[in-house]
Amino acid sequence: MQHKFDEKPQTQFTPEAQSAISQIRESTYSVLVGRNNSGKSFLLKNIAQQWGVKASYIGPARYQNFNLLTPFAPNSNAAQQKFQNFINEFSNQSHNLDNSSANLQQAISELSDVARGYFAEIMDNLLGAQIEILTTIPGNSMSQRYVSCNGHNISYTSSGFRLIATLVTSLLNPEYDTFLIDEPELGISPEAQGILADFIFDREKRAKYFSHIRTLVMATHSTVFLDHKNITNNYIVSKTDLSINVNRVANQYDFNKIHFFLLGNRFETLYLPSCIVLVEGKTDHKFLEKLFAIRYASYKISVIAAHSDSKIKEHLNFAKGMLSDFQRSPYRDRIFVVLDATHTRGLADELARMGLPRDNIIVWPRNGIEYYYPDAVMDTVFGSGGAITISGDNITRNGITLHKNELADRVIALLQAATPMNPELVSLFLAKVEATLGFV
Template sequence: MYLYDQRPGTHVADSCAPLLQVIRDSEYIVLVGRNNCGKSWLLKTLTQSWGQSASYLGPARYQNFNLLGYYTPNRNRRNERWRQFNNQWSSQHENIDNSPVNLQQAVAELSDIQRQNLVEIIRILLGVTLEIRSTVEDNSMSQKYISCAGHNISYTSSGFRLIATLVTSLLDTDYDTFLIDEPELGISPEAQGQLADFLFDRAHRAKYFSHIKTIVFATHSTVFLDRKHLQNNFTVTKVGDEVCLSQVQTQADFNKVHFFLLGNRFETLYLPSLIVLVEGKCDDKFVSRALALRYPNAQISVIPANSDDRIKEVLAVAKGLFSDLQKSPYRDRIFVILDSVHSATLPDQLVRMGLPAENIVKWPKNGIEYYYPPEVVDQIFGAGPEITIEGDRVSRNGNTYTKAELVEKVITLMNTASKMHPVFEEKFLLLADAKAAG
């Protein structure tokens, strides 16, 4: 029994020492476990152990500000932050989750190139444009603020600022290791997925975060699990004051972790009538709207997979959830919709994974835009020849829209009376009818 102000003697089990080294040598690590199992404690302990090149970001990181702070060069900045963290962690008599990261100051301390990267990343993740502007427009010496889609960042949601804090922290080249507690905090599931996909993407990592050697997340979200490298996932448990680590080794281990994070309840999976994998955001929006109009009482899950590898990854997760996809009642309820341009071997690979060949829909032309309801397209462009697509632009009759703009117009105009494109009807909807109705 401890005295009321006595710090617990929490420690890592000696048998876990090799796993701590595995974590240190890894590019991406995920820690999961119950509340009070020692995840946060472990992140702080590892930060202290790894030294000044490691940066800890705790869950208490909500901040608001309306003006940027002034940047004053400080060659000892990293050393002072390290000392601040170390003193706080070593001396605290309660579990305080503050972390020495101030978004207002952190943005000011970024280099011009890093700030431009921050702007690019936020645009990619959230579709929002950030600008550093002067409080007095015609006075470059006036104090600066961050404009977010035309208004001060102080008016944005807490979730937006939490994402901005994460990204800004990761751009800091003073550190090569980042330990982040609850990256999902305050962030919508969709934004979590976009952030996780961004960090998993090697091209993005190389472009924006080449200085990062290791990222360690402690999370309660399934979204941040490493599905490609199962052994990068660890469970954390605590018995008394001893914290233990267990490394995921098999797909079965991973499924248990996934199931745990879903609350150990199948109900949270909301098992749908159909699972439809599509290749992009526009496909996702259009197919979701078309299915919602066609089957208003059905539960259907449309998943934007974005790449051939992601399609195979999602199907692999389905195989893991349903044990044997070949024998599962879900086998003929999973559809994959592909553009005409894709890896030549992908359909055969999907069939070998257990997907029926007839459930792989391939459009004759490359682009979902060709298969929007003709009457709706006429409303937008006016009657005329077939649309033309060049890169991200869709044109007809002298009218041009980006693909993102066009799909928003299409789904807004669609209703239950909209007649679908004959190819979309024949190749997909007719096949889906019996399954969605069941």
């Protein structure tokens, strides 16, 4: 049947979808996945309309830039006005609008001083960005203010940076207890997606920064933003004609279908490397990935940063879920886990009980990959002699202090295939990898 050019589709939700919406309302986190045009955005907008003024819909059209901060007058009715504008746009009969009311410039200005401090903390934790509010004329507090990011105006940062900043400032707004985010991965690199997702799903961080949030719902095409810990918090959205259905993930089989069919991953690209190495942090990942690339160039070794030791079990569980018989799989002996000396108590025992061979669980005797960088490279960076000391994220030797990320970047820039490796790194780890790869 041909409809008029301006006739709005009379899309409906199935009874199953209505039931799922009720379940989502009572959840702390929910994730919606589905093909393009399956109805995810329409579902989010309907939920926002249904749940009212305390629910904030953050649409995909949220890219913006600004140079100076503008003072905003207090408005006790701002949330109600935003909700009414959203309803007016959503009921527009002429076309589907993807506008987002998120405004980074306004959001930063309207944050309380405490929340603005949280914003700076979060951006530092996520991206290592130093955020400050500075005056355009130093020493003149009456001059206009701007946001400084690592010494430069935030307007010079990447679009991805500002997209993350927009999400963070939106979530810090205590006017809302519910946030509905359409495509949180939009414009953000895969690595940054993982860091952002880990942050959002961290319950301690949520309690500290976002205690006002009752429900967080995300519609995504990225497996990174799936709830891997509680798989029943994920929902599959589908549409037949004008009917939208929503099915809750019930088991590992459903979850795997999302990964390998619905969201486009391929088993060959994720699970056919020569071996898989799970590490805790970014610097471990940087160093080992570069080391393997130059030392074992003819092999494909997948290094995965879990970003915390608590996430390593989730990654191993996912691998087990994809391998029908983990105990008999050839990958059982090809998965390695590298832990710092300081890690969650009993973690190594838990990994062994999950089926990982004890010999494949490497625990550094000293706490930090920095102790295992090549001596020759460390001498180039710090000068000969002396031992490193580690305080938080700072590495000091011979009076020179570097942030661990900066040190990692310098080390991998100097690393060559012929560089002699640290003897402990070789005996504790590399020798085991080489045995797995079939080296004599």
